[in-house]
Amino acid sequence: MSAEVSRRIEARFPGLAGHPWSLASEPTWDYNCIAWAAGDDERWWWPAFEGDRLVTGHYWPLGPSPCTVDVFVAAFATLGYSPCRSEDLEDGGKKVAIDVDTDLCPTHAARQLPDGRWTSKLGASCDIAHGLLDLEGADYGTVHVFLARPRS
Amino acid sequence: MTVEEDLIFAEDIDVNVFDQAKVPSRASLSGAVERSGEVAMSSAGRVASVSRPRVDAITYTPRTGVAVAMAAAFGIGSFECQQLERQHAAVWTNPGTEQAIAESVVLDEGAAAVEQRFHRLLRAWERDTEFASSAHVVLDHPAYRAMTAMGRSALPLILADLRQHRRPWAFALERITGENPVPEADRAWPARVRAAWLEWGKKHRHVG
Numbered sequence: 258m259s260a261e262v263s264r265r266i267e268a269r270f271p272g273l274a275g276h277p278w279s280l281a282s283e284p285t286w287d288y289n290c291i292a293w294a295a296g297d298d299e300r301w302w303w304p305a306f307e308g309d310r311l312v313t314g315h316y317w318p319l320g321p322s323p324c325t326v327d328v329f330v331a332a333f334a335t336l337g338y339s340p341c342r343s344e345d346l347e348d349g350g351k352k353v354a355i356d357v358d359t360d361l362c363p364t365h366a367a368r369q370l371p372d373g374r375w376t377s378k379l380g381a382s383c384d385i386a387h388g389l390l391d392l393e394g395a396d397y398g399t400v401h402v403f404l405a406r407p408r409s
Numbered sequence: 410m411t412v413e414e415d416l417i418f419a420e421d422i423d424v425n426v427f428d429q430a431k432v433p434s435r436a437s438l439s440g441a442v443e444r445s446g447e448v449a450m451s452s453a454g455r456v457a458s459v460s461r462p463r464v465d466a467i468t469y470t471p472r473t474g475v476a477v478a479m480a481a482a483f484g485i486g487s488f489e490c491q492q493l494e495r496q497h498a499a500v501w502t503n504p505g506t507e508q509a510i511a512e513s514v515v516l517d518e519g520a521a522a523v524e525q526r527f528h529r530l531l532r533a534w535e536r537d538t539e540f541a542s543s544a545h546v547v548l549d550h551p552a553y554r555a556m557t558a559m560g561r562s563a564l565p566l567i568l569a570d571l572r573q574h575r576r577p578w579a580f581a582l583e584r585i586t587g588e589n590p591v592p593e594a595d596r597a598w599p600a601r602v603r604a605a606w607l608e609w610g611k612k613h614r615h616v617g
Binding site: 265286287362364380 | 538539540541542543544545548574575576577579580583589591596597598599600602
């Protein structure tokens with residue numbers, strides 16, 4: 258199973274090839290990358306609003322919102338994150354990177370691990386540990402903004 | 410995210426083109442296709458080269474009365490579509506000339522055909538959305554919309570899939586049944602949403 262999943266992941270994210278990366282969970286629809294970056298492995302975070310109502314099975318910490326970088330930054334601000342300049346590891350703090358497509362719509366988020374690498378939940382697939390830029394490409398676009406939360 | 414199309418794939422439809430010479434060219438109708446937002450269907454890999462007069466896929470939007478046909482014979486075009494007495498039977502008319510160019514009849518689907526179509530759509534949806542986090546990408550996918558548009562005939566198939574997997578079926582189930590059995594306080598948790606729908610399925614004897 259994991260070999261097949263790994264093969265599909267590498268086929269979809271060619272930037273992983275030749276770089277150290279590893280599977281860290283089984284595939285699941287219970288949570289997505291935004292939730293995982295926020296430290297939640299039980300909900301699917303996305304501003305999936307129909308009018309004022311969130312689509313059942315989704316979570317968003319704020320009210321009805323469009324799918325923009327500012328809205329995602331505001332969502333992470335509810336957890337104490339604020340924009341920062343770089344991905345450099347800061348002792349004791351946490352960092353999140355948000356990816357966007359060519360229309361600047363958020364597509365993905367990753368969270369920095371204590372060793373400086375990054376962890377991502379790949380949609381309904383697995384969590385992986387990877388290099389920051391290894392997932393850039395057709396699916397997730399490019400890393401656009403970094404957010405930091407200081408040591409509490 | 411509204412479900413208003415009834416998407417039908419080629420294997421389920423029988424088309425008779427009246428006069429090949431009256432079929433409009435692809436170029437003259439491509440704009441209509443773009444406006445109707447159905448280009449996504451072709452990028453989802455459903456349009457293949459086929460021998461005429463077979464149709465690859467037809468999407469019919471009851472609200473507007475406009476259908477989009479995708480076929481090698483038609484090019485890709487938007488045609489006026491009038492529903493006949495039989496369900497899914499249609500006459501295809503070139504809106505420019507008002508000439509009827511074809512008639513189509515959806516073949517009666519037995520349970521096996523319904524199941525086959527459902528699983529074909531499911532595979533396409535899974536392949537395209539496996540790595541997507543966006544609810545819009547996942548729930549607005551043409552294959553997901555098509556499974557939803559299958560209506561009650563898809564209900565046992567969706568609930569059977571929900572028993573084995575944890576896919577986000579609540580959106581489709583709400584539209585098919587007109588119900589939402591998930592308590593308000595549980596709606597943000599996929600595991601609780603799934604449990605509530607499986608319980609609903611048991612109660613309505615759709616799942617054992």
